[in-house]
Amino acid sequence: MGNVEKLKELIEKSKSIVFFGGAGVSTQSGIPDFRSADGLYSESYGAVSPETVLSHDFFVHHTAEFYEFYKSKMLYPDAQPNAAHFALAELEKRGKLKAVITQNIDGLHQKAGSETVHELHGSAMRNKCMKCKKVFSLDYVIESNGVPVCNVCGSTIKPDVVLYGEMLDDDVWEKAAKATAESDLLIVGGTSLAVYPAANIVRYFDGDNIVLINMSETQFDKKASLVIREPIGDVFEQAMKLL
Numbered sequence: 001m002g003n004v005e006k007l008k009e010l011i012e013k014s015k016s017i018v019f020f021g022g023a024g025v026s027t028q029s030g031i032p033d034f035r036s037a038d039g040l041y042s043e044s045y046g047a048v049s050p051e052t053v054l055s056h057d058f059f060v061h062h063t064a065e066f067y068e069f070y071k072s073k074m075l076y077p078d079a080q081p082n083a084a085h086f087a088l089a090e091l092e093k094r095g096k097l098k099a100v101i102t103q104n105i106d107g108l109h110q111k112a113g114s115e116t117v118h119e120l121h122g123s124a125m126r127n128k129c130m131k132c133k134k135v136f137s138l139d140y141v142i143e144s145n146g147v148p149v150c151n152v153c154g155s156t157i158k159p160d161v162v163l164y165g166e167m168l169d170d171d172v173w174e175k176a177a178k179a180t181a182e183s184d185l186l187i188v189g190g191t192s193l194a195v196y197p198a199a200n201i202v203r204y205f206d207g208d209n210i211v212l213i214n215m216s217e218t219q220f221d222k223k224a225s226l227v228i229r230e231p232i233g234d235v236f237e238q239a240m241k242l243l
């Protein structure tokens with residue numbers, strides 16, 4: 001039996017699936033990840049790594065440079081969901097999938113129709129004035145010149161994303177951990193499982209079957225009952241034809 005048929009069988013016999021993913025879920029939507037060969041980490045930004053630029057300290061002390069990088073490298077307002085996003089939304093509609101847990105900030109799961117999405121690293125779709133807390137759209141941030149400022153109080157706007165050096169939101173984490181603990185099939189995909197604490201979410205899984213769909217090896221492969229090294233959009237596209 002091929003891997004996709006195995007995945008199909010596991011999905012068929014499961015009642016409560018949780019999907020945990022990362023940047024690799026959106027590469028087929030044209031958004032580069034961090035750790036692939038053509039990911040953001042392979043590009044050079046002088047002495048400063050993307051991890052440094054995307055840190056809380058850098059945001060506070062070099063806000064203009066932060067936004068220059070963030071707007072040009074992290075925002076893809078025209079990106080559209082791919083077959084993986086659509087399949088996960090469809091599985092939720094069919095009552096099979098209980099939650100998507102994502103490290104992505106691109107909002108593509110919601111764009112595809114997913115309703116229960118726990119965004120561990122927040123979302124670029126939401127932006128907030130640091131002083132008066134007024135909420136702004138992604139378009140407002142993109143259309144602003146340089147550092148976006150609040151049109152009420154003039155303070156700096158910060159994207160509602162978790163920067164390096166910041167804590168994850170407790171409430172989001174608890175919901176994600178609970179969904180994982182209650183699931184009977186965990187599908188992990190498009191993530192290097194190298195970013196913590198996000199990667200720890202897999203430890204809450206207490207069921208029998210983990211499926212890992214990732215182009216490169218991860219430290220978690222040994223724990224998976226099925227490892228598929230194909231592009232995740234293609235895998236889900238084929239699986240949905242069988243389901």
Ligand code: CNA
Binds near residue numbers: 121189215233
């Ligand atoms: P990562 O560390 O860049 O790992 C991505 C993984 O996905 C790699 O192991 C790749 O081999 C794999 N991969 C790439 N394309 C595919 C594909 N089509 N099918 C299957 N596997 C694929 O990304 P992580 O998410 O693990 O790292 C965490 C960071 C990256 C999070 O904080 C994200 O917020 C951040 N990030 C998010 C986005 C986004 O929102 N789309 C984009 C870039 C980075």
